[in-house]
Amino acid sequence: MASTTPPSDSVPRSSRLVIALRVGAWAAITGSHLLATTRRRLTRRPHHEPSLTVLLTRLGPTFVKGGQLLSTRTDVLSERRCEQLRHLHDRVAPMSAHAARTALALAYPGGGPFARIADEPAGSGSIASVYQAWLPDGTPVAVKVRRPGIGPQMRTDFELLGAGARLAQRLPGLHRVPMRRLVRHVSAAVLQQLDLTQEATALAALRRNLAGVSSIRIPAPLPELSRDGVLVMEWIPGLRRFRPGDLTREQRREIVRQVLQGVYRMLFIDGLVHCDMHPGNLYLSDTDVVLLDAGFVVQLTPQVRRLFAEFFLNMSLGRGEKAADVVLRSAEQVPADCDLAAFRSDVRELVESTHRRTAGQFRLGPFATRLFDLQRRSGIVAAPEFVFPLMSLLVLEGMINEFDVDVDFQGEAIPTLLTVLR
Template identity: 70%
Template sequence: MSGRAAAWAAITVRHLTVAVGRRLTRRASPTSAVVTTLLTRLGPTFVKGGQILGTRRDLLPGRWCDQLARLNDRVPAMSAREARAVLDEAYPDGTPFVRIGTEPVASGSIASVYRAWLHDGTPVAVKVRRGGIGPQMRRDLDLLSAGAGLLERLPGLRKVPMRRMLGHVSTAVLRQLDFAQEATALLQLRQNLADVASFRIPAPLPALCRDGVLVMEWIPDLRQFKPGDLNREQRRQIVRRVLHGVYRMLFVDGLVHCDMHPGNLYLRVEEVVLLDAGFVVRLEPHVRRLFAEFFLSMSMGRGQQAAEVILRSAEHVPPGCDVQAFQAGVRDLVVRNHRRTAGQFRLAPFAAELFNLQRRFGITAAPEFVFPLMSLLVLEGMINDFDVDVDFQAEAIPTLLATLR
């Protein structure tokens, strides 16, 4: 790990040297922006970790979370030579593709996606993992775990379960390297959402998949997930399809897609198409139920019940905590935000105020709840683009009642 630690140091020194130079010339960026750019240069482990930490407004100031949210943007693709090397290793006897594009149609921190054609002319999507990325990410995560263990010993951080939180993040991040697992997740999502109207997941082609290569059906005529020239009723229906699909994941199936940003969500005729099942997390039944109980309490304006769920699910409630004052704060927050439409309600400020309450009373949220929160936070902006009048709390109630009865 010493070699990777040295690489961290070199990248960090170069980046901070440039940042200091800009500060001296009065062209400095905010510290949070400097750190976000540094995470991008340190590699995919830090990019994904930054994305997840950007949802933890109970641990980080809002301005930091806003900057870290920028890590969801498109990253530079691997070169055609790098992609060819991965494909040659995966298919030593020759690829099943008669032709494959040299330029990717999409690119992320872990893989790039190319359009290809099988020998019978069938078009497919080929997801190619960046070469050598697995060992690098594991070394990074081991170093981060060691660092988190040291930070937990500091007086101000002894109540923050940093190593445990990092453990949950690490498991989710490393799972994205496993394309066999992603193929299984695609199949499971297709089965789970089969009865959600006009919601489509691409089918993997397991016989063609290899370590580091995931082959899926090619879905043509995809449009960006934007309102475009859709009328009001079309936008309304699309939002409800997406919400019902997400609520099905969160509250019924527990297999949650945490990366539903514009790079993975598309429109096709009357369908909503969800691509890429790399960052899919399975919620434990007790986590799923607690999150459902909180969401139902919020949706029905029951602030006291919402506060009780938070206390039951908390990682840490300090001795002597003024529980009644905390409950009063949650009741007020829920009442003020009850039955607001998408145009009147913002999940991020709501979550920030809730987490500030927890931080003020020394209550630490369980790390597992970062994943359902991330799923909803990623979606929120797109929902507002389509239909500011949707009452997303009310839309969840039928699914919640059926789940919790």
């Protein structure tokens, strides 16, 4: 499970050349893409340019992860772009058969516990590929194999992002924004996905926490069969893509409520939050919602969990004044010259304007953007830890809007919130 303890943001001397090469590659790819687009528009000639998914894949797993998160945000990108990015969920090009064999041989030098492993992966992501395997007694299992050499590459990417954040904070108007700490907190959580032992622990914890939520299923880890770089799990048969087109309206509505019930329990009761609930990690098995991949899981501190619950409850009930008070209490910094009356008035207007709106009428992304803008203009610095519960909801919101635009996204949380905050 990921913690919210940030790593050091220093760039080792040995990494500087690698970072420079990565920067050059990024500039070359994106620059050539922009140049080709501009030339095509000027000349009006057809041109076959690399797709967005190809560009992100060339940049590496860190950028693939960002593309996966963005794929649910049709309010940020066009539907065409989001559809392109959805190919990154579990259809990323798998590692070569040689790389998979090498990884398994390193994990099981004396030979693995499997009677047979499928040649082709059942799914492939930016960090690992998952294969079906069979134990000697015929029991099918899922075997998640980490891509060789991916750790240094992702750490280099985040060193680059950290360096960019340090530069950005020197710009006028951004010096109060904790961009460095934000990048450090997010990078610490994302890099935890490299540790498959921690993912096994997170899977077991989520299974315990959500055992009382009907129709949500999480595969059981098999730690006795797992090794460093390899996670063995229960194989759940009959999984199908999490798409609304194959379901009736009532089925879609019930699925959304089940998922929301589970997410609100994570956020407000247990504090163990799955931040990566995109369509590549959500499947259907009969009437169950199956949640796969517990790599990007964060444990919130009790203080962050309670403050986020207080804000969400006041937002859901349309109590803008109290929501503003929570923002001020949770802030990392409030300047002495801040116009508190004006800030409270602006937050009250924002909350009241979105009160009791359905998922189709309410967008958390624009709401959060406006709230952060109000904080920035008032010089109020938000604590970076709140990015994780917000990220969880932002990723999930895309699926909810696709399945049931009439669900009361805020109202569904109120029973859980009242139980927690009573």
